[in-house]
Amino acid sequence: MEICAPGSIRPCAEYYSDLKNDDGTMLDFNDPAISINDIWNGHEYIKIRETFLNDQEPEGCNKCWQLEEQGIQSRRQREMQQFDGVFPNTVKANNPKLLDLKLGNLCNLQCKICNSEFSHNWYKDELRIWGMYNNKNPHTNWTQIDENWNDIKEISTDLNTLYLSGGEPFVIDRNYELMEHLIKIDVAKNIRLKINTNGSIKLNNRILNLLKEFATVTILYSIDDIGKNYEYQRPPAHWEVLERNFKHALEQKFIHVDIITTVSLLNCLSGSRLEKWCNSVGYPVERIFLNYLRSPTFYDISMLAQYQKDYITSKLGNNYIDSEIKQYIKTQHEELTDTPASKVLGVTTHKEFDDLRLHMISSLEETSKLSLQDVNPEIADLVYDKIRTNK
Ligand code: SF4
Numbered sequence: 566m567e568i569c570a571p572g573s574i575r576p577c578a579e580y581y582s583d584l585k586n587d588d589g590t591m592l593d594f595n596d597p598a599i600s601i602n603d604i605w606n607g608h609e610y611i612k613i614r615e616t617f618l619n620d621q622e623p624e625g626c627n628k629c630w631q632l633e634e635q636g637i638q639s640r641r642q643r644e645m646q647q648f649d650g651v652f653p654n655t656v657k658a659n660n661p662k663l664l665d666l667k668l669g670n671l672c673n674l675q676c677k678i679c680n681s682e683f684s685h686n687w688y689k690d691e692l693r694i695w696g697m698y699n700n701k702n703p704h705t706n707w708t709q710i711d712e713n714w715n716d717i718k719e720i721s722t723d724l725n726t727l728y729l730s731g732g733e734p735f736v737i738d739r740n741y742e743l744m745e746h747l748i749k750i751d752v753a754k755n756i757r758l759k760i761n762t763n764g765s766i767k768l769n770n771r772i773l774n775l776l777k778e779f780a781t782v783t784i785l786y787s788i789d790d791i792g793k794n795y796e797y798q799r800p801p802a803h804w805e806v807l808e809r810n811f812k813h814a815l816e817q818k819f820i821h822v823d824i825i826t827t828v829s830l831l832n833c834l835s836g837s838r839l840e841k842w843c844n845s846v847g848y849p850v851e852r853i854f855l856n857y858l859r860s861p862t863f864y865d866i867s868m869l870a871q872y873q874k875d876y877i878t879s880k881l882g883n884n885y886i887d888s889e890i891k892q893y894i895k896t897q898h899e900e901l902t903d904t905p906a907s908k909v910l911g912v913t914t915h916k917e918f919d920d921l922r923l924h925m926i927s928s929l930e931e932t933s934k935l936s937l938q939d940v941n942p943e944i945a946d947l948v949y950d951k952i953r954t955n956k
Contacts, residue, residue: 567665571702597712635896665728668739730761836886863922867897
């Protein structure tokens with residue numbers, strides 16, 4: 566079960582929508598009367614589990630099935646691979662065995678592909694650019710509601726896996742509090758812990774001493790690009806800091822270190838550079854998990870017009886990442902009218918998506934030190950529509 570910072574809940578981050586109450590309203594964990602056990606035993610959640618038990622595919626899990634059909638590894642397959650044999654009775658359990666918690670949207674970065682649901686730094690620019698927030702429950706924090714926070718702590722005693730992200734998990738106090746609690750009540754030793762970090766915070770002694778108490782520890786570093794391209798996409802991060810922290814993490818033998826790369830329009834031509842860097846730090850390229858961005862839609866490469874896809878494909882090589890991206894771009898597509906942007910902003914054509922993207926990039930560059938043209942001229946040519954020969 567994934568509990569997000571705004572209080573919305575999904576079976577996992579790839580699921581197509583937030584879970585709803587029986588009356589169709591959003592299931593909101595900011596409500597002190599709602600418990601995890603109620604959610605787990607709610608109509609929609611039971612139906613998902615029953616569908617799996619009947620050997621069928623829940624509709625909301627379509628993203629995984631679609632990827633698998635094309636021979637692209639899905640999150641479902643990846644989780645099964647990592648946790649093979651660990652979840653024999655999960656589907657029939659009384660409570661979730663895996664919690665994926667976003668204990669707030671406090672973050673020290675404001676990545677281009679992110680929004681105010683995950684980083685509070687986005688509030689100001691969303692209001693400036695769109696006149697509204699992306700976050701469904703802006704400025705709420707269910708972790709400050711005693712009933713819900715205690716519910717998390719209680720259920721955690723029964724867990725075998727805990728995912729922590731954010732925001733940036735290492736700047737969110739509640740993450741430390743939860744880890745300390747699990748150690749204190751002597752259950753951390755049973756829990757497989759996975760933390761998804763932006764890599765800007767060094768694994769200092771306080772963090773390492775907490776992590777050592779868990780059964781296994783995986784730290785997933787979000788690394789989408791290198792050098793100035795990285796800094797453009799994840800302001801105000803510094804590449805040297807990320808690189809130093811990542812190398813330090815690799816030295817911690819009890820930690821399994823992984824890289825997750827979210828593939829978007831902004832980094833889809835950076836695969837060979839990223840692979841070269843991985844080789845230089847001794848990280849096996851084939852272990853990079855490629856996560857294909859769906860939102861914001863205007864950075865989703867599967868949603869580009871055909872001439873834009875052709876342009877990207879013509880620039881991709883035959884290395885591991887490029888080959889995977891080629892396959893993705895060739896086979897994946899969603900209707901423009903089915904996207905959040907079309908539903909909220911009424912954007913339904915390629916031209917309107919292009920305009921939206923351009924508006925976003927130009928607006929952010931008004932206050933940014935780096936420009937897309939400087940760090941990534943090939944993608945800037947697409948964004949500024951210099952590639953179209955046949956209008
Ligand atoms: S580090 Fe993560 S949460 Fe923070 S802004 Fe970037 S993508 Fe969003």
